[in-house]
Amino acid sequence: MDPITLEVPHMLRAPAAAANQGANAHTSSQPIITGTSVLAFKYKDGIMMAADTLGAFGSMARFRDENRFMQVGDTLVGAGGDMSDFQYMKHMLEDMQTREYDMDDGQRMGTRSVYKYVSNVMYGRRNRFDPLWNAYVVGGVEGGERFLGYVNLYGTTYEADCVATGFGAHLAIPMLRKRVEGRADEVTEEEAVAVLDDCMRTLLYRDCQAFNRVRRAKVTARGVEVSEPYALQTDWSIADYVVGYGA
Amino acid sequence: PNSGFKFDNVKRNQLLNDKGFMVPTATKTGTTIVGLLYKDGVVLGADTRATSGTIVADKNCRKIHYMAPNMYCCGAGTAADTDFTTEMISSQLALHSLNTGREARVVTAMTMLKQYLFRYQGHIGAALILGGYDVTGPHLFTIYPHGSTDKLPYVTMGSGSLAAMSVFESQWRPGLSRDEAVEMVKDAIESGIFNDLGSGSNVDVCVITKGDVEYIRGYSQPNQRVAKEQSYRFPAGTTEFIAPKTRTPAEEATAMDVSA
Numbered sequence: 001m002d003p004i005t006l007e008v009p010h011m012l013r014a015p016a017a018a019a020n021q022g023a024n025a026h027t028s029s030q031p032i033i034t035g036t037s038v039l040a041f042k043y044k045d046g047i048m049m050a051a052d053t054l055g056a057f058g059s060m061a062r063f064r065d066e067n068r069f070m071q072v073g074d075t076l077v078g079a080g081g082d083m084s085d086f087q088y089m090k091h092m093l094e095d096m097q098t099r100e101y102d103m104d105d106g107q108r109m110g111t112r113s114v115y116k117y118v119s120n121v122m123y124g125r126r127n128r129f130d131p132l133w134n135a136y137v138v139g140g141v142e143g144g145e146r147f148l149g150y151v152n153l154y155g156t157t158y159e160a161d162c163v164a165t166g167f168g169a170h171l172a173i174p175m176l177r178k179r180v181e182g183r184a185d186e187v188t189e190e191e192a193v194a195v196l197d198d199c200m201r202t203l204l205y206r207d208c209q210a211f212n213r214v215r216r217a218k219v220t221a222r223g224v225e226v227s228e229p230y231a232l233q234t235d236w237s238i239a240d241y242v243v244g245y246g247a
Numbered sequence: 248p249n250s251g252f253k254f255d256n257v258k259r260n261q262l263l264n265d266k267g268f269m270v271p272t273a274t275k276t277g278t279t280i281v282g283l284l285y286k287d288g289v290v291l292g293a294d295t296r297a298t299s300g301t302i303v304a305d306k307n308c309r310k311i312h313y314m315a316p317n318m319y320c321c322g323a324g325t326a327a328d329t330d331f332t333t334e335m336i337s338s339q340l341a342l343h344s345l346n347t348g349r350e351a352r353v354v355t356a357m358t359m360l361k362q363y364l365f366r367y368q369g370h371i372g373a374a375l376i377l378g379g380y381d382v383t384g385p386h387l388f389t390i391y392p393h394g395s396t397d398k399l400p401y402v403t404m405g406s407g408s409l410a411a412m413s414v415f416e417s418q419w420r421p422g423l424s425r426d427e428a429v430e431m432v433k434d435a436i437e438s439g440i441f442n443d444l445g446s447g448s449n450v451d452v453c454v455i456t457k458g459d460v461e462y463i464r465g466y467s468q469p470n471q472r473v474a475k476e477q478s479y480r481f482p483a484g485t486t487e488f489i490a491p492k493t494r495t496p497a498e499e500a501t502a503m504d505v506s507a
Binding site: 167170171172173174175177178198199201202205206238241242243244245246247 | 284354357358361388395396397398399400409410412413414416417419421438441442
């Protein structure tokens with residue numbers, strides 16, 4: 001039987017190369033330097049987000065001063081997963097901002113637009129079997145309205161009052177849903193900080209990749225503010241109650 | 248040899264695997280179970296959903312198993328394994344108690360369970376939370392399918408364990424009162440019920456104190472079916488008929504008999 005030759009467009013013929021600006025893409029993805037949970041929820045003045053400052057190398061605490069937040073105009077992007085892929089995304093977002101600035105048309109990229117851009121990049125890479133191994137949280141206030149969205153390596157997107165990546169999805173989301181979901185208009189900044197710290201502390205107790213150096217960030221109508229790293233108060237007095245494992 | 252592990256089938260199993268015949272996975276429950284030590288004893292809690300893949304097999308099953316008059320055991324993992332394992336050790340405990348003339352101790356049950364599960368190298372998928380009050384006081388253990396145990400003041404197991412643990416980690420403190428402990432257990436199980444798809448329906452609670460057990464089936468029922476909007480009963484006379492004909496089962500059988 002004669003083999004059938006198909007003429008495919010250049011984009012599909014060398015998919016990975018096109019996405020990677022000509023470089024030969026790795027055929028299988030695996031995360032190397034990783035960041036764990038990012039938490040976020042809507043509160044009275046806007047969005048509150050938190051993430052620790054660890055870039056882990058497997059089970060090693062390799063980079064302990066990693067900033068997993070990026071400011072894109074008036075939007076805040078938080079990243080979990082592979083940190084080199086996050087750096088690439090930061091590069092893409094910088095280039096995007098430069099292009100937008102050069103257009104000089106008086107338009108400013110809103111939060112929803114930044115979210116759409118990140119989503120399309122993620123889904124496009126997934127279709128080429130060369131994903132950016134991340135989970136992003138995108139938050140901001142656009143036209144007086146709070147926006148909070150999630151995108152991951154598959155290109156799965158959703159918007160909600162509370163979002164979390166990684167371990168946070170299992171440990172923090174139940175707490176956030178109980179305490180702040182549906183109450184965005186009532187939650188004050190003090191309450192929001194308390195809830196966030198409580199969640200980050202729970203993660204510190206139960207996530208092996210968590211780190212006690214945490215950054216908090218908020219987005220309000222006034223813009224983005226990323227805090228300096230701080231440590232959480234922990235209570236290990238339970239250790240007095242743990243003796244042995246049986247008889 | 249008469250004793251020790253037999254590895255005769257390893258080669259055969261590997262060959263079967265290579266040819267594409269995989270060992271079928273056991274049906275799991277998907278569960279949230281918790282245990283918590285408080286001032287006067289131990290509180291156990293569990294949800295009531297049993298799943299078979301993505302289908303809810305039982306909307307109101309019992310996951311808190313009787314071990315002894317002063318001891319109960321929550322089970323997560325493979326339902327058959329948790330049911331039969333706890334029943335078996337419960338039976339052994341009863342005989343042991345008669346033999347010794349004493350009330351069963353929690354460490355006895357724990358030792359029997361862990362030695363049994365270790366023998367089966369994790370193939371018996373029973374993840375248990377054992378709690379009770381004996382002469383040495385209140386005790387709370389977790390027992391894993393491979394046979395390891397933990398002795399802790401608060402524990403959670405099952406697919407909803409992280410949701411439940413987030414409640415305990417942010418709220419547990421020593422010296423809780425009975426009402427506070429039961430409320431916390433209820434909150435932890437409800438966290439699993441609403442945030443974990445493998446858990447659902449109601450909250451069962453069991454409070455074990457010195458000389459007393461209170462087993463509260465359905466302590467919280469936050470998922471009750473809504474009342475049907477109307478009666479769907481067909482009124483008599485809906486189906487038109489020309490002439491009625493009645494036959495007894497015996498007459499019917501005779502009429503249907505084609506062999507005659």
